[in-house]
Structure formats: structure tokens, C-alpha cells
Amino acid sequence: MAMGNLAGTHSDLGDFEKAKELDITVLEKRTTLLGRDHPDTLRAMANLAATHSKLGDFEKAKELEVMVLEKQTKLLGEDHPETIKATAHLAVTYYNLEEFTKAGEFEVVVLEKRRHLLGDQHPDTILAMQNLTLTHRALNKLQEAEELEQLMEDIDRLV
Template identity: 45%
Template sequence: METRKTKLGVDHPSTLTSMANLASTYQNQGRWEEAKQLEVQVMETRMTKLGVDHPSTLTSMANLASTYRNQGRWEEAEQLFIQVIDTSKTKLGVDHPSTLTSMANLALTYRNQGRWEKAEQLFIQVMETSKTKLGVDHPKQLEVQVMETRMTKLGVDHPNAEQLELQVMETRKMKLGVDHPDTLTSMANLAFTWESIGQHAKGINLLQICVIKQRRVLGPTHPLTISNDSTLLEWQTTHLAIKA
């Protein structure tokens, strides 16, 4: 990146590609603020050089929106995803893979905000379009997201809650990896289910593992880390008092 800045200039397409790749690496490491700073630079430069509706600009906007979501900046993520989706539908089409990816990410943002109905509707829309365009085997992860959203909306008292949560968690471990933020969300959800049905030790142990990973992957100040850390302390204190 630094060599390209010197040899080609800071706004050369190859330089911007290197910056975007480095930002992606920061994202994978959970270094959200560093990723955000680079993504803002790339997005603003591409807007100026290529225009707001260029596919490369839209990719930059979507990447920044994903970083905002991972930082817990739900409203900023939502606004940027909506802008990307509206432009992508016009420029690329409603069934283009990039449009569908942004729609799925917006659905995740809605779910993060507890807006279950909107999340579920959007997930289903993406899943059905993906089946038509990409084949029935492609949207398996979307089906998991729909199932998880429904589970969260219906609550832990829903029949087979534990089995469904286990299935979601194991699928994400296999498809995304054990440290992926979505996998960690599934772990937390299963821990909440176990706690709610009286399996306190299992719930505490799983949430403890989840929090340790979230501190490392998301950072100690991320809203999800803080929330789960607080819940874990509450559970540990409550059940210690009960035992005493």
C-alpha cells in the first residue's frame, strides 16, 4: 500500500485496492476502528473519482457499513446499507449477488436492533431470490439466519428451542468458524436458552466461553461484549447466592 501511494498516487485504483485489502485484514482481526478509518478513505476517494453509483464505490460503502455493524453502530450501518441497496437495485439489479449480500447484512442489522419482523422478512426475501438465481444449496446460511431470527422473536419457550439453537451454533461453527461474530452470537443465544430452562451451569459455562472470545474478537467495549459480560456476572452472582 505504501509503495503504491508513492509510485502511483493515493487515489490510484491499485492503491485503493491495497487499502481495501488491508482494511479487510483489520476486519478479520477485529480491529474495527483501524478498518473503519481506511474504509472511509477508500469510499470517499472512490466517490470522488468514480461516482457514488460505481460498483467499486458501492463495495466500499458496503464494507464500511459492515464495519459499523460490527462496532455496534447500528443506525449508521442501517443508513449506509439502505443507500447501497437502493443504488445497487438500480445499477446492478434486485437479484445481483452484491445487492442480495447488502440486503442480508441489513437484515442482520435489523436483528441486532431487535427489529425481528423486518429482519425476518428481509432474510426470507433474500433467501427466496438466492434459491432462484443461485440454486437451492446456496442460501443455507440464510436459512440458518431466518431460523435464528424466528427463534429470538418467539422466545426460548418455543418448542424445540434448545435443539434449534444447537443446530444454528454448530452450523455456524462449521461454515464460518468458531470465532466468527455470528457464531459467537449463536453461542450466547444457546447460553440464554439453557439459563432460561434451568440448566444454569451449562448456560454460565457457555456464556463465559463466548464472552472471552468476544473480548478478543469484538473488543471489550463492543455493545455485545459489554451486554454479555454484564449478564454473565449477574448469573454468576445470582447462582452463587442461591448456593450459599
């Protein structure tokens, strides 16, 4: 656990190479000690994926995030908060890879689940709306983007 915290500290300091080195070690140790499907192992894999994203290695991040999502879905189910978070992270990675159609597919899932589970006014739901709006713009789906922007404005008025 201490090594994982140290990796996070290096990441916070902007030393992503050192964070990656530590993240890899943490993932290897957790896989050996806890197994591939243990929640702590999956968390370590997600942390390594995030570090790869910070380094701009979105292909490697995608590879890891796909594995995390598959395992989270199998172990926890589609509606578990960790599974939804994994879906959201993968959507952002697809966006960063400029695979906007794929990003949009995942963002729609995230938004639907967050609206259903958390409600429209929850910050995570609003973030999902914002992300999908950006993707709609990137895909030149301006009508869909405008509809989401209007929904966010209506929600903002209610708060």
C-alpha cells in the same frame, strides 16, 4: 485498492477503529474519483458498513446498508448476487438492532431469491434458512422455525 486491503487487514486483526478510518478514506476517494454509483464505491460503502457492525454501531451500519441496497437494486436489479448480498447484510443488521420483524421481511426475500437462483442445497441458501429460523424464534414464530429446521434436515439427508 491497497488502502482497502489494508483496512481489511486491520479488520482481520481486530483493529476496527483503524479499519474504519481507512474505510472512510477509501469511500471518500472512490466517491470523488468514480462517482457515488460506481460498483467500487458501493463496495467501499458496504465495507464501511461492515466495519461499523463490527464496532457495534448498527445504526450507522444500517444507514449505509440501506443506501447500498437502494443503489444496487437500481443499478443491478433485484436478482443480482450483489443486491441479494446487500439485502442479507441489511437483514442481519436489523436482527442485531432487535428489529426482528424488519429482519424477517428482508430474510424472506433473500431466502426466496437464493432458493430460486441457487437451489435449496447451496450453502448461501442454507445460511439464509438458518438466519430466518433464528428470526422466527426471536419473533416466537415457532411453527415457522420448525418448518425451516425440518426443511434443512431433509436437505441434509439428500446430500
